[in-house]
Amino acid sequence: MNHLGILTLNPDPTNPFYSGIGKESLSYPICLHLFSPEDLSPFTEGIEGYTYCRESGVWKEDAFRIPEYLYDRTYYQAGKQQQAKAVVQWLKQQPHVTFLGYGLPNKWVLYEELQKGPLAPYLPGTRLLKEVEDLTAFLNREEEAIIKPVDGAHGFGIYHLRTNGPSIIVRTTKKDGILSHTFHNRDEFKRFTLRLMKKHTFLIQRRLENQVQDRPYDLRIHMAKDQNGNWQEYHRAFRYGHPEGILTNVSSGAEYVPYDEWKAAHPAPPWAVMEEELKEILSILPLELEERFSPLLELGIDITIGADHSIWLLDINSKPGHKLMQTGGIDSSELSRIPLDHCMNLSSQSAPTRSDH
Ligand SMILES: Nc1ncnc2c1ncn2[C@@H]1O[C@H](COP(=O)(O)OP(=O)(O)O)[C@@H](O)[C@H]1O
Ligand SMILES: [Mg+2]
Incomplete structure (x- = not known):
């Protein structure tokens, strides 16, 4: 039996994506776990989470060791949840643990x-926002820019900037719509940019049409x-x-x-x-x-x-x-089988091969 853990910051046993993988796992020699990196004890390396019960087909609260295979579905807000991120980084270094995928850098x-x-x-031309002058020079030349955090996701922290004569219009998306502000004064704009730069490291791109x-x-x-x-x-x-x-x-x-x-x-x-x-x-x-x-x-x-x-x-x-695909009529069992098939693939590669001669 292989042990596959789904890593998530929100180990919610009612999440249909996780139960979908659970249901599909019954036709694989895979014992499935669900847990948050925050619930891994650094001292005992024990985990408090859920194990998919193959008899009843439901997630049960359980304590277990670090599974040998991990499916990383953790999402971080830019600059946040550093502790959980560090645990996942640590897990990636463990020789007895294999991630189904190791993720991408920023x-x-x-x-x-x-x-x-x-x-x-x-690739759209991209530069790092190191000094406020990088951005003002870019705007003087291009008139429009998008800036985004290097470690952003889900559209977080994306700003659209546009010059309008001597003014700069800054727009960003908040929960209830677009927030827009016009800076008539360049010093004020510089102070605003410096404040942003203190929070995150940003990239500058021209705005694609x-x-x-x-x-x-x-x-x-x-x-x-x-x-x-x-x-x-x-x-x-x-x-x-x-x-x-x-x-x-x-x-x-x-x-x-x-x-x-x-x-x-x-x-x-x-x-x-x-x-x-x-x-x-x-x-x-x-x-x-x-x-x-x-x-x-x-x-x-x-x-x-x-x-x-x-x-x-x-x-x-x-x-x-996976929301987009589920709305798009993709069979959810097909999606659930992606991590399970890959786990089997990896375990067949790591199994000691039998010599036939
Ligand atoms: N240079 C750009 N020009 C036009 N639109 C952009 C640009 N960069 C980002 N966007 C818009 O913002 C969205 C989010 O940006 P993206 O780079 O995909 O970061 P993330 O999705 O990780 O937050 C994009 O899907 C696109 O709609
Ligand atoms: Mg994106």
């Missing part, structure tokens, strides 16, 4: 590395390893943000539009050419990432399409949300 390291390879032409009828949109592609360990595309769909919005994250209220539906509604772009280009990019991307960083299991790839139909690799997530 957006800046990712950019710098991918810049060195064949995908460089698809990703709007249709004043609503931002992008293409989200979900890839994962199949039963044989080969990368496959599981799903693609468009995300369509709010009018005058900045974000296309579904967590910030963007609408989900099935791929074919979007294409039918927007016949003008040269889809066949773009699809060929995408195919090429996707055939390189997962392997390129694994070669430059470490083994991965799943990828959520944000593709931005410019007004001139140019394709941009905007953001790559190693722990993609």
Whole structure:
């Protein structure tokens, strides 16, 4: 029996994604656990969490040792939950523990590395915001910019900046909509930027022209390893943000539009050419990432399409949300089997091979 632990900051046994994996696990020699890195005792290395009961098909509170395989589904807010993050880092160093995927580094390291390879032409120019002057110079030149935390996710901490004569308009997304402020005074803007820089490390990018009828949109592609360990595309769909919005994250209220539906509604772009280009990019991307960083299991790839139909690799997530796919009619058992199949794959690789002669 293999032991696979789902690592999450919110080990909620009623979460349908976890119970879905539980249900599917019955046809695998896999004993499933669910726990938070915060519930691992650093002294005893014991864990308080849940074990999926194979007889009753429900999660039961349990105490157990560190499972040999881990499926990391922890999400951190930029700069927060440092303790849990440190535990996960520690787990990754343990020789008797194998992660199904080891995740990706922050957006800046990712950019710098991918810049060195064949995908460089698809990366929007990105720089690190080190001094306020980096941003003011950028704005003087480009008039518009997006800044985002290097370790952000779900559209957190993304600011759209635009010059308007001597003023600078700063917009960001809050729970109840867009918050906008106009700085008429450059010193005031500098103080604001310095305050932001104290909280997070930011990246600067030009704002890609990703709007249709004043609503931002992008293409989200979900890839994962199949039963044989080969990368496959599981799903693609468009995300369509709010009018005058900045974000296309579904967590910030963007609408989900099935791929074919979007294409039918927007016949003008040269889809066949773009699809060929995408195919090429996707055939390189997962392997390129694994070669430059470490083994991965799943990828959520944000593709931005410019007004001139140019394709941009905007953001790559190693722990993609599954909501979009479930709404998109992807069979949830197919999704649940991704970590289970991969666990079996890894365990067959590590099993001592029998010599036949
Ligand atoms: N340079 C950019 N130009 C236009 N829109 C952007 C840009 N950067 C980010 N966005 C918008 O913000 C969203 C979130 O940014 P992203 O880089 O994907 O970070 P994350 O999803 O990790 O928060 C994107 O999906 C896109 O809608
Ligand atoms: Mg994103």
